[in-house]
Amino acid sequence: MIDPVILQQGSDWRAQAEVFDEIFFVFLALGTLVGTIVVAYTLWNVYKYRDDGNRSDEDFDAPVVGELPTGQGGPKAKKLFLSFGLSAIVVISLVVYAYGLLLYVEEGPSVQEEGDIEIMVEGYQYGWAYEYPNGHTERGELIVPADQRIDINVTSRDVWHNFGSSDLRIKTDAIPGDHNENWFSVSSEEVEAQGGEATYAVECFELCGPGHSQMESQITVIPQDEWEEWYAGTGDSSASAGNSSDIEAAGVAAPSGVSA
Numbered sequence: 001m002i003d004p005v006i007l008q009q010g011s012d013w014r015a016q017a018e019v020f021d022e023i024f025f026v027f028l029a030l031g032t033l034v035g036t037i038v039v040a041y042t043l044w045n046v047y048k049y050r051d052d053g054n055r056s057d058e059d060f061d062a063p064v065v066g067e068l069p070t071g072q073g074g075p076k077a078k079k080l081f082l083s084f085g086l087s088a089i090v091v092i093s094l095v096v097y098a099y100g101l102l103l104y105v106e107e108g109p110s111v112q113e114e115g116d117i118e119i120m121v122e123g124y125q126y127g128w129a130y131e132y133p134n135g136h137t138e139r140g141e142l143i144v145p146a147d148q149r150i151d152i153n154v155t156s157r158d159v160w161h162n163f164g165s166s167d168l169r170i171k172t173d174a175i176p177g178d179h180n181e182n183w184f185s186v187s188s189e190e191v192e193a194q195g196g197e198a199t200y201a202v203e204c205f206e207l208c209g210p211g212h213s214q215m216e217s218q219i220t221v222i223p224q225d226e227w228e229e230w231y232a233g234t235g236d237s238s239a240s241a242g243n244s245s246d247i248e249a250a251g252v253a254a255p256s257g258v259s260a
Contacts, residue, residue: 123161
């Protein structure tokens with residue numbers, strides 16, 4: 001089994017999106033290679049053993065239903081067990097490889113560092129509220145630093161929702177009275193590639209009512225120093241009062257734990 005530690009290079013953790021993209025590429029490449037070989041071999045046999053009218057029925061070794069082509073060590077047996085052995089090696093290798101990577105996705109990096117952030121994510125009809133460790137709450141936008149593991153603790157205050165981002169390959173059930181954990185990380189290289197601020201769309205992937213399609217949000221990733229400056233200016237009640245008033249004016253109650 002692949003040790004999840006080998007997926008870490010110092011503190012440079014691999015994002016879930018990178019892991020899933022690698023699994024997809026490996027399966028696609030290997031599947032294409034094996035499929036090409038099988039189809040080519042099949043077509044070659046079709047051509048080689050085609051009926052050209054010159055073969056007598058006495059020379060034709062027709063297969064019998066239910067017959068295992070052991071052939072006392074003949075060519076049929078060799079081809080059968082060779083193909084079976086190669087198939088078993090390919091399948092078992094893929095299972096071990098993919099299982100090791102999926103363990104990493106499930107458990108996250110095994111080495112914890114100081115400063116890891118755990119953010120409470122609460123779904124409600126129809127939006128998302130994010131509560132930081134210092135009590136600061138944001139709606140509609142989750143702001144996090146680059147090059148850092150972000151743990152999310154997801155729940156719901158009313159009905160079933162599902163917090164997810166296709167770009168980051170994360171998806172977590174938001175269930176009333178229950179808490180589900182997940183994590184993600186975005187590299188500073190990715191942030192720089194997007195002009196110093198990386199944004200990822202957040203959607204609800206669980207049909208939760210007539211406003212389900214409008215239940216959108218955004219994850220914004222900024223450099224570590226910029227995030228620390230922003231975070232230092234937040235507090236228990238900053239940036240939430242106005243948003244709560246706007247939501248309640250629209251006829252939607254603010255999530256529990258958020259002051260209005």
